[in-house]
Amino acid sequence: MSNREISSILEEIGTILELKGENIFKSRAYYNAARIIRYYPESIAEIVRKGKLSEIKGIGEALTKKITELVNTGSLKYYEKIKNSVPPGFLNMLKIPGLGPRKIKILYDKLNIASISELEYACKENRLLALQGFGKKSQDNILSGIKFLKKYYRKHLFNEAIIEAENVKEKLSSIKDIIRLEIVGSIRRKKELIRNINIVASSNDPEKIIRHIITTEGVKGGFTDGKSKIIYSYFFTDISIHLYVVPDDKFPYALYYYTGSSNHIKLMEKRAEKFNLKLNEDGIFRGDSLTVIKDENDVFQNLGLSYIPPELREGLDEIEIAEKGEIPELIKNEDIKGIFHIHTIYSDGSSSIPELIEVASKKGYEYIGIADHSKSAFYANGLTEEKINQQHKEIDNLNNKNNNFKVFKGIECDILPDGSLDYSDDILEGFDFVIAAVHTHFKMSERGMTKRVIRAMKNKFVTMLAHPTGRLLLGRERYSINMKKIIKAAKDYNVIIELNANPYRFDIDWRLLKYTKTKGVKIAINPDAHSLEGIYDVNYGVGIARKGWLESKDAINTYTLNEVQNLFKEMKK
Ligand SMILES: [Zn+2]
Ligand SMILES: [Zn+2]
Incomplete structure (x- = not known):
C-alpha cells in the first residue's frame, strides 16, 4: 500500500470526524498524520513491517495500531465503521466548492439535508436565506457550486489519475501470469481531465487473471464479462479502473483500440x-x-x-x-532546455533561488526564469520595488558565479482592471522578461476582459501572457475572454502565450494550440512552480503541448540559452 493511499484514508477519517462534530483535536490528529505520511520520503508500509512506525513524530499509539492494521490487511475496520456512521451523501457534499464539514453539519442539524440533491432543492426553495451563517450570497454560491460539480462529476485531474494508474500498474505487475501491461485510454492520450483508468494486460489465461482480481482484498466493484474485461476500483479511491486482459498476440492491437478516443x-x-x-x-x-x-x-x-x-x-x-503523411514530429521532454515562471520565497513560493538552480541544473536545464508576484498581489506577498532590487542583486551575484547556467530576472505582473500594469515602465524595463497576468476582477464582460488584457499586451515590456483564461480545472470556470482576439493580439504585439503546466490550469487549452501555432505565435511551457516539486509539472505541460500538435520549435523553452537571451533582447526593442 502506498503512502498516498494510507494518507487519503487518514484524511477521510479526519473529515468524517469533523462532519460528526467530534472534538476538533481528534480530526486534526488525523489530518496531521495524513500530511506527514503523504510526504514521507520512505515507504510507510516498509516501516510498518520493520515495526518502526511509532518512531515517526506525530504518529501516536492509536494511529500506529490503525495504520498497521491497514497495511497488513489492506483494510481498516474503524474506517469502515465510521464511514457508515454518516449519511453517504455527506462526502459528496464536501466536493461542492466552498462547503466544508462545519457547514454541512449545520445544514444537516437544522434542515436535515444529507445529500447534494436535497441541498439543491433547499437552495431553490430559498431555505438557506434565514439560516445562520448562510444567506443569499452563500446560497447562490452553493447553487453554482452544484452546477459545476454536476458538469465535472467523477472527473479527476491528470496528475492524480496518472499517479493512481501507475500505482495500479505496479500492483498488477506483481501477478506473474501477466505478460505485458500498459496504461491506455485518456491518460495515454494526455487528456486534461480523466474519468477512468484504462489498462491493457496480456496473459495466456485471461480468465484466470480476472478471477484473481475479483477475489483480491481491497478490490470493490468487479463488473466483468467473465472473459477479458473487468471494471473495478480499490476501496480507498473512487476512480474506476477498466482492465482488459487479452491473449499476448492480441496485445499490440488492444493497445491501439483501448487507447481510443471513441x-x-x-x-x-x-x-x-x-x-x-x-x-x-x-x-x-x-x-x-x-x-x-x-x-x-x-x-x-x-x-x-x-x-x-x-x-x-x-x-x-x-x-x-x-x-498526407504530414503528422509533425511532436515536442518531447528532452527538448526542454529551461523554464520560466517560477515563484520563490520572495513572494509565495517555498524555495530559494539557489535551491531552484540546483534542481534545474540537475535536470539538465541551461536556465530558469524567476517570476514572483507583483506588488498589488498582497495576498501572495507581491514584491515592493525595494524587494525587486534585493532580488536582482542576488540574481546578479549568482549569475556571476555560474558560467554555464543563467537565471533570468522576471516578474508575474498583475494586469489591473483597466488593463494597466502593476509597475511603471521604468521598473518593468529592469526585468529580462515580464509575464502579464489577470488575478482579480474575473467577472467582467467578454468585451471588457478582452480589451483589458489586450491593453496590457500592448505594453512593450510585456513578454508573455500568463494562464490566459484563468480557469482552475475542477475548481473554477474560465473567465469570459475572446481567445481568438487574444491570439491575434499576441501576434500583432509580439507576445508569447503561456501554456501553464500546472495540472489545475493547463491553460491555454490544447484545443487552441494548433490555431496559435498556425498564427505564428510562440508558446512558453511554464510550470508556474511554487516549490521545487512544482518544476516537474513541466513534463505534464509537454504532454498537453503534444496534444496541441506543438513541435519543438514552437515552444521558446526549447531554445538554447543564447537564443533565449537574444529573443528577450529583441523583444524589448
Ligand atoms: Zn498567476
Ligand atoms: Zn504564477
Missing part, C-alpha cells in the same frame, strides 16, 4: 470499409481472416496512414493529415 476509432472504422476491411474490438479483418498486427504502426499502415501518436487521436483532423 471518436478516433469511429473514423478509423469508417476508413477501414474503404479498404474492404473491418475494424472492431477484436482486430482488423479481411472477410473472416484476422490481419496480424505486430505493433501499433501496423494498424495505421493497413489503412494507408502514417503513425499517429496517441495524444493526437481525438477524431479531429489527424486522419486526413496522416493520410
